[in-house]
Amino acid sequence: MERALCxxxxxMMVPPPLRASEDAPDPCKLDDEDHRCVCDFLGxxxxxxxxxxxxxxxxxxxxxxxxxxxxxxxxxETNPENYGDMVRALRxxxxxxxxxxxxxxxLFRALRALGYSRLKELTLEDLEVTGSSPPPLLxxxxxxxxxxxxxxxxxxxxxxxxxxxxxxxxxxxxxxxIAQAHSLAISCEKIRTFPALxxxxxxxxxRLGERGxxxxxxxxxxxxxxxxxxxxxxxxxxxxxxxxxAAAAVQPHHLDLSRNVLRATAHPGxxxxxxxxxxxxxxxxxAGLEQVPKGLPAxxxxxxxxxxxxTRAPRPxxxxxxxxxxxxxxxxxxxxxxxxxxxxxxxxxxRVCAHSPLALGMSGILALLQRVxxxx
Numbered sequence: 001m002e003r004a005l006c007x008x009x010x011x012m013m014v015p016p017p018l019r020a021s022e023d024a025p026d027p028c029k030l031d032d033e034d035h036r037c038v039c040d041f042l043g044x045x046x047x048x049x050x051x052x053x054x055x056x057x058x059x060x061x062x063x064x065x066x067x068x069x070x071x072x073x074x075x076x077e078t079n080p081e082n083y084g085d086m087v088r089a090l091r092x093x094x095x096x097x098x099x100x101x102x103x104x105x106x107l108f109r110a111l112r113a114l115g116y117s118r119l120k121e122l123t124l125e126d127l128e129v130t131g132s133s134p135p136p137l138l139x140x141x142x143x144x145x146x147x148x149x150x151x152x153x154x155x156x157x158x159x160x161x162x163x164x165x166x167x168x169x170x171x172x173x174x175x176x177x178i179a180q181a182h183s184l185a186i187s188c189e190k191i192r193t194f195p196a197l198x199x200x201x202x203x204x205x206x207r208l209g210e211r212g213x214x215x216x217x218x219x220x221x222x223x224x225x226x227x228x229x230x231x232x233x234x235x236x237x238x239x240x241x242x243x244x245x246a247a248a249a250v251q252p253h254h255l256d257l258s259r260n261v262l263r264a265t266a267h268p269g270x271x272x273x274x275x276x277x278x279x280x281x282x283x284x285x286x287a288g289l290e291q292v293p294k295g296l297p298a299x300x301x302x303x304x305x306x307x308x309x310x311t312r313a314p315r316p317x318x319x320x321x322x323x324x325x326x327x328x329x330x331x332x333x334x335x336x337x338x339x340x341x342x343x344x345x346x347x348x349x350x351r352v353c354a355h356s357p358l359a360l361g362m363s364g365i366l367a368l369l370q371r372v373x374x375x376x
Contacts, residue, residue: 026047026050027039027040027041027042027043027046027047027050028050028051028053028054030053030054030056030057034056034057034058035057035058035059036057036058036059036060036061037053037054037056037057037059037060037061038060038061039051039054039060039061039062039063040063040065041062041063041064041065041067042065043065046064046065046067055090056091057091057092058091058092058093058094059093059094059095060092060094060095060096061095061096061098062095062096062097062098063097063098063099063100064098064099064100065099065100066099066100066101066126067100067101068100068101069100069101069102069103069106070101070103072106073103073105073106084116087113087114087116087117088116088117088118090117090118091118092117092118092119093118093119093120093121094119094120094121094122094123095114095119095121095122095123096122096123096124096125097122097123097124097125097127098123098124098125098126098127099125099126099127100126100127100128101127101128101130102127102128102129102130103129103130103131104129104130104131104132104133104134104155104156104157104164105131105132105133105134107129108133108134108142108164108168109134111141111142111143111168111169112141112142112168114142114143115140115141115142115143115144115170117143119143119145120143120144120145120146120147121145121146121147121148121149122143122145122147122148122149123148123149123150123151124149124150124151124153125149125150125151125152125153126151126152126153127152127153127154128153128154129153129154129155129156129157129161130156131156132156132157133157133160133164140167140168140169140170140171141168142168142169142170143169143170144169144170144171144172145169145170145172145173146172146173146174146175147173147174147175147176147177148169148173148175148176148177149175149176149177149179150177150178150179150181151177151179151180151204152179152180152181152182153181153182154182154183155182155183158183158185159183159185159186159187160187160190162186162187162191163186163187163190163191163192166191166192166194167192171195171196172196173194173196173197174196174197174198174199175197175198175199175201176194176197176199176200176201177199177200177201177203178201178202178205179201179202179203179204179205180204180205181205184202184205184208184212184215184216185215186215186216186218188215188218188219188221191218191221192221193220193221193222193223194221194222194223195223195224196224197222197224197225198224198225198226198227199225199226199227199228199229200222200225200227200228200229201227201228201229202216202228202229202230202233203229203230203231203232203233203256203259204231204232204233205232205233205234206232206233206234207234208230208233208234208235209233209234209235209236210234210235210236210237210240210241210243210244212234213230213233213235213241213244214243214244214247214248217244217245217247217248217250218248219247219248219249220248220249221248222248222250225250225251225252226252226253226254226278227252227253227254227256228245228250228252228254228255228256229256230255230256230257230260231256231257231258231259231260232259232260233260234260235257235260235262236260236261236262236263237262237263237264237265237266237267237293237295238257238262238282238284238293238295238296239266239267239270239272239273239293239294239295240266240267240270241255241257242273242274242275242295243270243271243273245275245276246273246274246276250276251276251277251278251279252276252278252279253278253279253280253281254279254280254281254282255279255281255282255283256283257282257283257284257287258283258284258285258286258287258304259285259286259287260287261287261288262284262287262288262289262293263293264289264290264291264292264293264294265293265294266294266295272295273295275296275297275298279297279300280300280301280302281300281301281302281303282296282297282300282302282303282304283302283304284303284304284305284308285304285305285306285307285308285326285353286306286307286308286353287308288308288309289305289308289309289310290308290309290310290311291310291314291318292305292310292314292318292319296319296320297320298320298321299320299321299322300320300321300322300323301322301323301324302322302323302324302326303319303320303322303324303325303326304326305325305326305327305330306326306327306328306329306330306353307328307329307330307353308329308330309330309331310327310330310331310332311330311331311332312332313327313332314327328353329353
């Protein structure tokens with residue numbers, strides 16, 4: 001029987017159902033360069049066999065139309081050594097899997113199979129991971145990822161999910177992004193150190209807050225962290241974030257607090273916090289600020305205050321010693337421009353600062369500085 005791509009196990013051999021109709025649209029599209037392949041398995045009888053064309057692609061995106069993949073469990077026990085050579089020969093480097101209910105056993109067996117591949121970037125989106133996880137093997141047998149992105153993924157195992165996931169991945173992960181998490185309660189006792197992780201992105205978790213951040217930044221687990229993104233993550237004050245960083249003993253070089261509803265002053269009675277000495281770049285863009293926050297680092301290379309509510313230019317005594325200061329999109333520079341923050345307090349997320357070119361790049365760790373003013 002013809003063998004094809006299993007949605008989550010990717011290249012595991014699964015006998016697919018025949019086409020329901022020759023006139024049904026092909027759920028998979030492969031570009032002319034055989035580089036990117038996208039499959040969206042909608043409809044009551046998806047044509048899994050269409051995934052065969054993705055075998056030659058470098059970048060593969062597979063979506064299951066929100067259905068359960070419980071029926072694939074019988075293939076999860078297949079020994080990946082039986083087809084390891086074939087998986088090694090694949091060009092696959094980037095994989096996105098989304099819109100499915102996935103048994104945990106299936107997910108982790110899939111990671112084991114992908115351990116034979118040259119996969120570097122894995123993205124999981126809109127997934128519900130159900131059931132208990134299989135016991136890990138003696139050593140990590142999953143892929144040697146450099147980048148792992150999770151968006152809107154729920155886990156039946158609660159706060160143990162990150163440690164369980166980590167046990168299946170080979171060391172070397174450099175970028176970890178967790179967005180729209182149903183729970184960011186993490187067991188710091190169970191997770192291992194991330195020895196190579198330089199970028200941690202916890203953006204788009206508005207319920208995280210500073211207390212939640214302290215729970216996620218497990219002390220001494222991120223020894224080489226350089227870039228920390230906390231856009232739209234429920235942060236309240238820069239000083240509160242500073243306290244969480246100090247408690248975790250992390251030393252980021254770049255910190256992005258944009259798109260939070262920030263207060264300019266710390267909570268009454270809050271102790272003064274010493275910022276990480278390595279911090280050189282701080283983004284407070286689109287944070288609804290009417291004045292420069294107090295308690296900022298004494299010295300910065302880059303400070304982004306674009307798209308706020310500043311009605312006058314900051315005085316030198318209000319600013320840290322800063323090389324590049326960005327103020328685009330504030331009312332004092334363009335009094336007649338529409339206010340991009342008029343619904344900030346209601347939505348918790350600032351709308352794009354349309355008249356500032358900086359806002360177009362806020363999806364990165366720091367926005368690209370387009371119009372920079374230098375202060376001595």
